[in-house]
Amino acid sequence: MKNLSKYTVIGLFMMLLGLTACGDSKSETANNKEGNSEMEKAHLEGEAEEVMLTSKQFDVLQMKVDTLRMRNMSGYIEANGQLEVPPQNEATITSVVGANVVSIEVIEGDKVNKGQTVAYLSHPNIIQKQTDYLNAYTNSQFLKKEFERQKTLYDAGVSSGANFQKAEAEYQASRSMASGLEAQLLQLNVSASGVRNGTIYQRVALRSPIEGFVQKVEVKTGQYVEPQTDLFEIVNTHHVHADLMVFEKDVYKVKKGQKVLFKVQSVPGKELTAEIYSISKTFEQNPKALHVHAEIENKEGNLIPGMYIKGRILTNNDMTTALPESAIAKDGDRSYVFVVENEDKNWNFVPVEITKGIQDGEWIVVNFLTDQESNTKYAYNNAYYLMAEMKKGESEEEGH
Template identity: 50%
Template sequence: MKFNITQFIIVLAAVAFTVACGGKEESGEKEAAHHEHEEGSEIVELSAEQFEALDMKVDTLPLKNLSSIVQANGQLEVPPQNEATVTAIIGANVSSIKVIEGDEVKKGQVLAYLTHPNLTRLQGDYLEAWNNLQFLEQDYQRQKRLYEEEVGSGKAFQQTQADYRSTQGMVKSLESQLRQFGMNPVRIKEGNFYDQVPVISPIAGSIVSVEVKTGQFVQPEKVLFEIVNIDHIHADLMIFEKDVHKVKEGQRVRFTVETLPGKELYAEIYSVGKKFEQDPKAVHVHAEIENKSGNLIPGMYIKGQVLTDSAETYALPESAIIREGDQFLAFLAERETEGESGHWMFTPIEVVTGVSNNGWIAVKFLQEIPDGALFAMNNAYYLISEMKKGETGDDD
């Protein structure tokens, strides 16, 4: 009996040892399989059908001429000479208005008509002064001839000369006033008075605002119309103090406006300010727009980038790079040729990004890249998503 118990203990120990060894071996197999899965999960495989459905693009790494950029925001402006405020020179009533907001007008075009008894009186004063001048001129010439022949009185000549020159000055002053009102003095000399006087546009452009109504009495200097000419609309950008030394005339600016979503506009800097604004501390930079659009209006907010130093560098499209934590990843591409259809394998590789321009980003690599290596040129977001599925074991 004692012998049997001893045998049983020995057999039990042997069984326990065998089970323990088997468990360790199975655990080791599972751990090895897990590591193999982790290593394999960093490669994303796509069938030929998936590759085509995703419209995947692969290519060798291209060299691109990319520029460094300076961020700059601002608004669209026009030069002072391309804006006009039309005011009333004299108190008068608005008899008619010939334009509305948005109308295109030419320089010298009639915007409205004014009428007032004072305007009629002005024309009468001019005609009277001009007729008087004709009489005085004849008298002046007669007195001058008599004085030169020592027949006439010197005092009479001097008085006639003073009256003539005084009236001559008055006529010129009244003519100037008439022309300011858009009235032709020659017509008035012939006795053809104006019943109403035109309000003339001083520039060509668009009517921005109409500030009067028909029949309204307007005081002198009352604003009647606002006109702007956008032919020379330009970008007015603010460059912060830390970036001023990077900006100079001749550099290009890339910018966008909200009214043209998805469209990039370009301008060339023609003037860099020499005075700092205090809030914020920045200088004005003016740039002439290259591809102008009719939808550009002064005062529009713009978001831009000044393209400064340029250099040739390796680059990838923005859609070929994905940020994952603190890293930026691109994907090496390799086609598996075994089998009839073959499939594509994409391996993530860390890149250091640089300047971006026109949808391309400069890249550098932390490891050596084989000559002729292919890269995924798009769908980096999809590839990283598939890679994460592999890491979690989600095959859906």
């Protein structure tokens, strides 16, 4: 019994050691977990991670960076329309006589100057007008001399007043006819002085009445064209402006001098600005809306009359900080934007936490949790890509 008691005591002692070791192990494990949790927390709350892109990566991703902008996110009315030019900046070129097109000197899209030849015409009618003018001018010169002779005789009392009056009437009629034919030659761009010197022009030039671009060419070489047929359209796009339609319910909000923000498909990803300079005084009936004209302030790209535009007329000046939706990334229930720094041809992107406000289209009001310098630049796109790259970098570090 004593020996048994001895072994029993040893066994109990060993069990106590095991329990103690197990307890220490569990305590250590718990401490490790708590430590890891504290480290993770410290990692998240400590110095921010960053993403680095090389110049090549920056270009391939077509990154856009800019300083923070102030934007009107409320107090506006939506208005659609199209690009237009004033009537004095559009021209249609026609022929004043029926003729054949013998040469076309321009194609659609060409820039032309005022007075530049766009085509040549030829026809027997054109030659006939020149010969008619030459005959009328020659006859007028003859009758002028006869009139002067009769005037001299009449003043001397040698000739009767009837002969003098007849000579005067015939001269005035011939001079009027010659002047009328000369005006027709001027419309045909034919030199009257050249015809008087004996030159008969086989073809005449069609010239542009304004500077601009050829918008349409509606004839072919050899084609016969009737008088007043539209042959070419010229548009001067220098004065292209935004023509917006404002519905009746919103008319009272619109005033001269208000800013307009709008987009056109020919300038993707860019918002153009304009200022209202004219408001129509009559309604279009279908739809019942007013024309509002706005001068474009930052013209760029290929702005062509007739292009559809979608815009907003700003009716007050309440401005706030905003960024495009593509500049904001979420991580859990938090939102971030990326501050940009350029160093040695590399680009560093550091996340900065924000809170989001109202959204207008692709723009979102952003509120920073910390003060930001006015010259700080931000990534305006690919925020989710940058967040994913940052997370991937964290995972790789944890694996090591």
